[in-house]
Amino acid sequence: MRALVLLACSLLLQPSYAFRRSDWKLPMGFEIALYSDTPVNSARSLSCSGSSKRGGPIITYVGARSSEPQDVVALVDRTGRGKAHYVQTIIKGLCPQPNGVAWNKGSLFLACPSQLYRLDNADSYALSKKAAPLSALKLVLTLPAEASHGWKFIRFGPDNKLYIPIGAPCNACKPGSTLVNGRRWQFGSIYRVNRNGSNVTLVAQGVRNTVGFDFHPLSKQLFFTDNGRDQISDNVPDCELNRVSKEGEHFGFPFCHTRPAGGSNPRPYLRRPGRGTNLADPDLNRLETVWKCNGPGLRFTPAVPALGPHVAPLGMRFYRWSAAANFPQGYNNSIIIAEHGSWNRASPIGARLVRVRLNTTSPGKVVSHTPFLSGGVPGDNGLPGGPNPPATRASSYLGRPVDVEQLPDGSLLVSDDEANAVYRIWYTPPPG
Numbered sequence: 001m002r003a004l005v006l007l008a009c010s011l012l013l014q015p016s017y018a019f020r021r022s023d024w025k026l027p028m029g030f031e032i033a034l035y036s037d038t039p040v041n042s043a044r045s046l047s048c049s050g051s052s053k054r055g056g057p058i059i060t061y062v063g064a065r066s067s068e069p070q071d072v073v074a075l076v077d078r079t080g081r082g083k084a085h086y087v088q089t090i091i092k093g094l095c096p097q098p099n100g101v102a103w104n105k106g107s108l109f110l111a112c113p114s115q116l117y118r119l120d121n122a123d124s125y126a127l128s129k130k131a132a133p134l135s136a137l138k139l140v141l142t143l144p145a146e147a148s149h150g151w152k153f154i155r156f157g158p159d160n161k162l163y164i165p166i167g168a169p170c171n172a173c174k175p176g177s178t179l180v181n182g183r184r185w186q187f188g189s190i191y192r193v194n195r196n197g198s199n200v201t202l203v204a205q206g207v208r209n210t211v212g213f214d215f216h217p218l219s220k221q222l223f224f225t226d227n228g229r230d231q232i233s234d235n236v237p238d239c240e241l242n243r244v245s246k247e248g249e250h251f252g253f254p255f256c257h258t259r260p261a262g263g264s265n266p267r268p269y270l271r272r273p274g275r276g277t278n279l280a281d282p283d284l285n286r287l288e289t290v291w292k293c294n295g296p297g298l299r300f301t302p303a304v305p306a307l308g309p310h311v312a313p314l315g316m317r318f319y320r321w322s323a324a325a326n327f328p329q330g331y332n333n334s335i336i337i338a339e340h341g342s343w344n345r346a347s348p349i350g351a352r353l354v355r356v357r358l359n360t361t362s363p364g365k366v367v368s369h370t371p372f373l374s375g376g377v378p379g380d381n382g383l384p385g386g387p388n389p390p391a392t393r394a395s396s397y398l399g400r401p402v403d404v405e406q407l408p409d410g411s412l413l414v415s416d417d418e419a420n421a422v423y424r425i426w427y428t429p430p431p432g
Contacts, residue, residue: 023399026373030425031425037083040420041064042065046062047060047405054324055079056077056080059127061073061108061122062101064097064098065151068096071093072098082409088126090108090122091110095113097151099111100151100153107121107122107195111152111164116142116162117139118195119138140197146169148168148170149167150169153315155214158215161192161195162192163192166191167209168187171230175187175188190204190207190213191203202247202248205250205251206254208253212225215318218333218363222244223241224241225242226251229257236259236309237258238257238258238309240258240304243301250300250301252278252291256278256300258277269383270371307339310343311349314339315337315415317336317412319331319334320333320406333360337356338402340402344393348391348397351399351400351418352373357369376397378396399419399421403415
């Protein structure tokens with residue numbers, strides 16, 4: 001009986017496809033490989049322990065997403081060799097969709113759909129190869145429990161506050177608000193809280209569903225990805241990268257969406273850099289009868305760039321270069337965005353990493369928008385024309401990136417919930 005159980009568990013944890021380096025395209029000099037030979041089931045958000053050192057141990061926590069209770073695991077590289085020595089379950093079966101993980105001052109914060117927890121001394125469990133008892137988790141906040149866009153990404157800011165999104169409970173609707181334990185939460189928003197859950201503050205609104213954000217290394221401003229609505233057309237609207245320049249700023253949802261400059265269909269697989277135009281929602285703001293979407297006097301802040309239709313941008317990180325960092329110096333302050341890929345577009349799109357470079361003196365302006373890692377959609381060679389031959393919905397994704405995280409040596413981890421994998425990307429300078 002025990003043998004049957006072990007066999008069933010091993011089958012559940014098999015990757016959806018065998019990793020092949022030839023499936024993935026990167027800029028010259030970069031390489032990619034599995035960071036863990038052990039599959040990481042439904043690998044989602046990543047958070048590297050702040051106690052990690054270049055020479056090891058390096059501990060990276062990985063969230064998960066599924067309709068069944070899932071485990072939060074740690075990938076442990078004991079010596080800084082560039083590959084995990086083992087995968088350790090840290091929190092077992094606490095809740096479905098334990099997507100959000102964030103390490104801060106020795107504690108691991110975990111976001112379930114309707115609760116925020118804290119596990120103190122998390123690294124000790126990872127290094128001793130033990131799962132924490134659920135009694136060790138401390139409830140920090142109770143959150144809205146709506147299922148649609150209910151999984152949470154969390155991240156600490158340079159102000160040592162925790163940032164939490166509350167997704168819109170729909171594809172397209174007036175999101176409204178809800179009361180939880182006497183506190184009112186606005187859907188379609190991002191909040192900031194203290195480590196103990198106090199001082200809940202609205203940071204941004206008009207946000208449909210963000211599953212990734214980071215803070216500019218110099219300006220400290222919050223940048224976040226946002227997933228555009230579905231069921232208008234294959235090429236409308238675009239997903240977005242946004243920048244918060246003031247507290248409580250509105251970003252247009254549900255009345256105004258984003259499309260690229262020059263119309264709806266130029267280069268859907270790789271939008272040109274720069275701010276696009278805005279599109280009135282055909283159901284909730286037809287002919288701009290509720291909100292004005294273009295011209296002067298807008299009530300919302302347009303996206304920094306249009307990222308493409310239905311690409312589903314999730315995790316993002318500013319690359320922080322140093323003399324000891326692995327990537328070339330030109331990557332400093334570039335944004336690396338994980339595009340999870342479309343779910344109902346006729347020709348699949350996304351399933352890759354893109355690099356966005358900002359103007360150094362005006363970080364609200366985009367200098368370039370280029371593929372970094374391509375290949376999640378079969379045939380995607382990283383060119384503006386898209387996969388060749390064109391992919392169809394019948395094509396199986398080879399991988400669907402979810403999040404990115406920079407390691408102490410400057411290399412980059414990528415989680416993939418389609419392949420049940422975590423990859424590492426590093427750079428090798430040319431000889432001489």
